[in-house]
Amino acid sequence: MENKKIKVAELFAGVGGFRLGLEKSNYEIVWSNQWEPSTKLQHASKVYEARFGKENHSNQDIATVPTKDIPDHDLLVGGFPCQDYSVATTLHNSKGLKGKKGVLWWTIHRILEEKKKKPKYLFLENVDRLLKSPASQRGRDFAVMLQSLNDLGYAVEWRVINAAEYGMPQRRRRVFFIGYHKSTSTCKSINKISKEKWLVEDGTMASAFPVGQTISLQEIELSGDLVEITNEFNKEGKLSPFHNTGIMINGKVYTGKTIPSYDGPRKVLGDILQNGEVTNEFFIDKDDLPKWDYLKGSKKEVRKTKDGYEYNYAEGSMIFPDALDNASRTIITGEGGKSASRFKHVVNSDRGLRRLTPVELERLNMFPDNHTELEGITDTKRAFFMGNALVVGVIEKIGEELYQRIKNND
Incomplete structure (x- = not known):
């Protein structure tokens, strides 16, 4: 697997921040999608095509793209919009639970659910508010998301990263997640290792962005289906139980607060x-x-x-x-x-x-x-793109660590 490229599908691609970061390592974007619902002129998609070519790029509402039209891939990436992920109803058919129409998280869910050959890895990004929303049930949306990935057979590691705390030129705080399918060696390793050791030393995030503080992890059991979590999660709590660092595996969440450790060069x-x-x-x-x-x-x-x-x-x-x-x-x-x-x-x-x-x-x-x-x-419009974009350096560092892990383990 020395030089085998890792195949990537990029959703909510914007002007290609994920792609720029990943292409520094041995990743190949086999399919991308960018669609702006509220505008007739698809400016971001045009920029993406101008930079990376039209081949394998889709400018169609992702909710209307059949899963069979998306090529098989090893890694699914995307910065999906922060929305209300609650689940309104239980359906009595084989499809099980479904979220609200138009909520793009459920598009990711659908692709993962319908793909016969599921991607072994996920790499997703969102605003850090996701860990605390909605105000009436702090952390509920994130709990729905974690449990839905748990149901699909993934372990999920997350970390809130402020790019400037690692020497990058902008104070931009975002939450990044990596999903590992249960069939991967990495997922099996997480099962065996101390969760604290994974989060502060051995994990993908800790290797890419070191932390200098050990944490006392809190454990949370995700219980119930997605409707129950929607209705009951943290109803009494004033604070979200999810901290800036954590991992979910087999329905159990381990989370705590870490502090960045960095003494390299800094751009201002x-x-x-x-x-x-x-x-x-x-x-x-x-x-x-x-x-x-x-x-x-x-x-x-x-x-x-x-x-x-x-x-x-x-x-x-x-x-x-x-x-x-x-x-x-x-x-x-x-x-x-x-x-x-x-x-x-x-x-x-x-x-x-x-x-x-x-x-x-x-x-x-x-x-x-x-x-x-x-x-x-x-x-x-160019300024608008950058207001929506991510810091490419963060993607590059996580992508590099993830690549080494995939190459050595899987």
């Missing part, structure tokens, strides 16, 4: 700037400065709702302009465009205050320069 916002090459439209007009100052500043004021109801509003100030000697704040989808905003990045350059360019936003996510540049795609 100042390192990625395109100074000297920036065109005028990114500079803030002096007349607009008061607006930026107001939005970035602290506020205590009385505001009115549309119905005329008055309430006290308060918020703290943001660093303005952004500090160049630290990793940047998280890029959001509304990063582009000229209008003043509390959340857009602003840097001080030799020619005055300015917003970040599309290339700088790409660099903060560790994409190649001009990856999203394409005729007909505006700078605002």
Whole structure:
């Protein structure tokens, strides 16, 4: 298996962050899908095709793609949307339980359920809020997800990773999961080893992103089917039982808090700037400065709702302009465009205050320069892509560790 490529299907592909990270190791994307439901022009898919070619790329609503049209693969990857994963009803047919239509988690579930040759590995990403949602039953959505993967024969390891804590140029916190099918040697190894040792030393995540603290693991038994978990999980609890690190195997969850351990080089916002090459439209007009100052500043004021109801509003100030000697704040989808905003990045350059360019936003996510540049795609749209993207360096490091494990074990 020395040079055998690991076959990957990439769902919710966006502009290809997973692919860029995985192709640094011996992975081959055999099929990809990107579909934006709310827009007629499929901009992200166009960028993906321009960079990686049209072959084996699908720009069709994934919910309508028959499983038989997706080629067999060893690894299924994707950053799926954070939605309500609750299960509404039990069906009395062989299909068992099904979640709500339009919730894309159940599309992943369907593919895993219907594939005769199931992928042996999963590598998925989401916002870390998933571990705590919904507010009325903290952690319920994640419990539904874990139990549904347990039913399909997978063990799941997860970790919340903030890219900047491992030297990358953006403070972007996301939860990453790896699923191991019970037929893999890795799954068999997890069964035999101490779960704490796996999570802090030997596991894929701990090897890719070391932690410096041992943890006292809490055990949670996932009991009941998906409807029962939907209705009953953590009904009384104010806090989610799921911490930033954990593993689920055979319906048992082991979870605790870890602290990153990293003393390597660090990239900061100042390192990625395109100074000297920036065109005028990114500079803030002096007349607009008061607006930026107001939005970035602290506020205590009385505001009115549309119905005329008055309430006290308060918020703290943001660093303005952004500090160049630290990793940047998280890029959001509304990063582009000229209008003043509390959340857009602003840097001080030799020619005055300015917003970040599309290339700088790409660099903060560790994409190649001009990856999203394409005729007909505006700078605002390019910024939107980066607000939705992931930090490629995180995918690369986890992908590398996972590859070594697959090569050596399976």
